[in-house]
Amino acid sequence: MTTVLDPPSPAPSATRTGPRPLSLACKLCHARHPASASATCEECLGPLEPVYDSARPLPTAATIAARAPSLWRYREWLPFLDDAVVSLDSGFTPLIDAPALARRLGVARVWVKNDAVSHPSLSFKDRVVASALNAALGLGLGTVGCASTGNLANALAAQAARARLPAWIFIPHDLELGKVVGTAVYNPRLVRVRGNYDDVNRLCSQAADRYGWGLVNINLRGYYGEGSKTMAFEIAEQLGWRLPTAVVAPMAGGSLLTKLEKGFREFGEAGLVSGETPRLYGAQASGCAPIVDLVERGGETLVPVVPSTIARSIAIGNPADGRFAAGAIRRTGGWAAGVSEAALVAGIKLLAETTGVFTETAGGVTMAAALALADGGRLRPEDELVLCITGNGLKTVEALQGALPEAPLIGPRIRELEALYGRDL
């Protein structure tokens, strides 16, 4: 006996109020699909990606440099036929020179790409949400949503509120307080799910199928992921239209690594930069390192894990782009490193003390992985290295409890201060 498929209950939809999204093609079998809220190839179930017209006019470096400082200055490489209508001011975060880190890592130069100060929600997820929300509006979707480990929840809640789009946001039940508050304050439909991120992700896959919502990292994933390329574009532009030799980035679902590679390659193809694509290095916490395992083990089959780490923003045990991230790492001659909980906390402190950047746990993983890669001889003395710092430390202050010295407590009396600091004052 069988049950006929229930027709999905479509979310209230408006007519198209955003830019026309590009059509899609399968990354594996190359089958073409019309622009739609679908991220899965109907032929082979592979991932769908936007198709860019190779004959489209491309801007010069000078033209780009004269545009507003947001991710939309790279609009020709974002998946729309028309100008974006919402989230117009995300992107173009600082690239910070970090000579003390260069000395510590034994390389020529280090820069920190600081998405810890991304607008509006203090993580690189602002980039992907900016792209996905415009796709939702361009497809006439009336409701958006996501499965999130926290940063995406923050980014979608903030940007959907501003765009006046209803948002259903699903998170694991035990996220850090800062990420829960940093979502709830925008008044989305926030749902905590008993389970880990992978459980949330499964639920959202079924919800997208049933309700016709625009779940940004599920059925809008083809448009969403393209926003990550802007991190590569900005790095190239901020270095003076050239490429670093190596990049270290955190890995959760693995998409960021693949989009960094794509972004650097696209700028090379456009003649805006020359030279080889940087070696890409992936960072994970040892308690959730399925992509590191795949890189070290070789092959194509990712073995999922049950996450166990305080780096919750990258605690994805079944990463959708794991095999593609491993491929990007192999193609570029990079590597991957897993780091302990103690090492990631030390990484947060080292980054703060040497660069003035306070990152969340994922950034601590990135910093610690860079140290591990340097100590393991993976980096070269002549390297010009960029660390992709993807989130803000104020969101995960729990990670530092007990790791910082307690400030002394004194009365408002000068003799107590003198007793504390002695004759140095």
Next chain:
Amino acid sequence: MAVTFSLPTVLARLADGQATIESTGTTLGDVVAEITGRYPRLAPRLRDETGGPYPFVTYYLNDEDIRFRNGFATPVGEGDEITVVAAIAGG
């Protein structure tokens, strides 16, 4: 053992529009074999060329990813719910 087997829309199309199928078997592999016997177009999207799970779908037995159990050799029980989800999602 009688079980319920749920498909995403993209695969239900290959099963005459059936999103929920009742089946029987003693292992998940038995269930998949029974269903692909009835709906042959599903076969290449549920199994790879070696007969293992197709890499772009994820199987859940009740709430558990079968890769944490014993894959297609995982035993199924009366009333179990098997859910197939497209693997490209999230992150």
